[in-house]
Amino acid sequence: MIRSIYGVTEEQLKQYFTDRNQKPFRSAQIFEWVYRHRIHHFREMTNIKKEVIEQLEKDFSLDRLTLVVHQQSKDETNKFLFRLQDGNLIETVLMKHDYGYSVCVTSQVGCNMGCAFCASGMRKKRRNLEPFEMVLQILTVSELIGVRISHVVVMGIGEPFDNYDNVLSFLQIINHPKGLEIGARHITVSTCGIVPKIYEYAEFGLQVNLAISLHAASDVLRSSLMKINRVYSLEDLKKAIRFYIQKTNRRITLEYILLKDVNDSLTSARELADWIEDMNVYVNLIPYNEVKEKPFSRSETETMRRFFDYLCKRRINVTMRREQGFDIDAACGQLRSKHIS
Numbered sequence: 001m002i003r004s005i006y007g008v009t010e011e012q013l014k015q016y017f018t019d020r021n022q023k024p025f026r027s028a029q030i031f032e033w034v035y036r037h038r039i040h041h042f043r044e045m046t047n048i049k050k051e052v053i054e055q056l057e058k059d060f061s062l063d064r065l066t067l068v069v070h071q072q073s074k075d076e077t078n079k080f081l082f083r084l085q086d087g088n089l090i091e092t093v094l095m096k097h098d099y100g101y102s103v104c105v106t107s108q109v110g111c112n113m114g115c116a117f118c119a120s121g122m123r124k125k126r127r128n129l130e131p132f133e134m135v136l137q138i139l140t141v142s143e144l145i146g147v148r149i150s151h152v153v154v155m156g157i158g159e160p161f162d163n164y165d166n167v168l169s170f171l172q173i174i175n176h177p178k179g180l181e182i183g184a185r186h187i188t189v190s191t192c193g194i195v196p197k198i199y200e201y202a203e204f205g206l207q208v209n210l211a212i213s214l215h216a217a218s219d220v221l222r223s224s225l226m227k228i229n230r231v232y233s234l235e236d237l238k239k240a241i242r243f244y245i246q247k248t249n250r251r252i253t254l255e256y257i258l259l260k261d262v263n264d265s266l267t268s269a270r271e272l273a274d275w276i277e278d279m280n281v282y283v284n285l286i287p288y289n290e291v292k293e294k295p296f297s298r299s300e301t302e303t304m305r306r307f308f309d310y311l312c313k314r315r316i317n318v319t320m321r322r323e324q325g326f327d328i329d330a331a332c333g334q335l336r337s338k339h340i341s
């Protein structure tokens with residue numbers, strides 16, 4: 001079967017040429033053509049021999065994703081619905097910041113984590129995305145809007161650590177200096193807390209960031225919001241976080257959605273601060289994007305402010321997520337949900 005060139009790491013491409021008794025340095029040249037010059041046909045590669053071009057044409061495709069819907073909000077947040085080759089639909093989001101453009105990448109078709117507040121989890125996982133389907137989200141968005149992508153967050157639909165190997169290959173491809181060259185420190189993978197994979201990720205060679213969706217610092221509350229907590233408790237999670245920080249010397253981000261009258265009291269704030277103890281973490285407070293089918297609402301601005309101030313007083317590094325795309329289907333999985341039955 002013909003493979004997408006966008007799912008091949010430079011190492012694999014080197015091996016491909018070595019296996020055919022060809023010069024392995026071609027792989028770097030091909031990467032430059034594919035990711036820098038953004039070719040649509042291999043024959044555009046003017047410094048590559050004809051036989052090699054013909055061989056690549058036989059083995060690899062340069063197809064992009066098919067755009068189905070494009071929404072743009074006033075703050076220049078762009079949301080895209082793409083169709084994959086097998087007909088499945090996925091969402092990708094492009095956000096503009098003062099430091100550049102970031103893309104929020106989907107890692108699975110649907111999600112099995114079943115978090116109580118999340119729109120993505122209403123659609124069970126149909127399959128994992130292949131590395132090329134993640135790479136192409138970035139490349140296609142960059143081409144459609146005509147901007148360079150400097151930051152990537154794996155926070156779209158799906159649980160990246162439930163598709164671990166493909167996500168790691170994807171990270172290697174987008175980080176490669178001859179490719180999209182997205183700096184490891186500009187890449188963040190977000191997990192709901194699949195503990196064994198946090199240990200593995202700590203050993204991964206690239207200096208990529210890790211975010212953990214916490215949303216509650218008591219087991220009773222967290223288990224009611226996130227099924228994963230029934231498998232890996234907060235204690236297990238904390239051990240993994242400590243290991244990760246010690247191993248990588250990098251700071252973790254804890255994401256905390258503020259849900260009205262659920263996890264936004266000062267008692268919850270105290271539990272969170274106590275749970276963090278002396279760990280070197282950032283807390284990112286997230287205003288909830290309401291989902292019609294879900295019984296949760298956004299905390300009052302005053303309540304969010306109080307929660308934020310309390311954490312500041314406890315000397316925790318805390319930020320409040322800036323809201324984007326509120327006039328389009330901002331919540332994860334909302335756009336896709338409208339287009340599938």
Ligand code: SAH
Nearest residue numbers: 118155158159190191192213255288289331
């Ligand atoms: N499965 C991964 C990554 C995808 S979700 C994870 O759980 O981290 C990315 C982030 O968006 C998570 O912190 C998730 O809890 C949050 N999120 C999900 N639905 C949301 C909503 N309706 N409003 C705000 N944040 C939401």
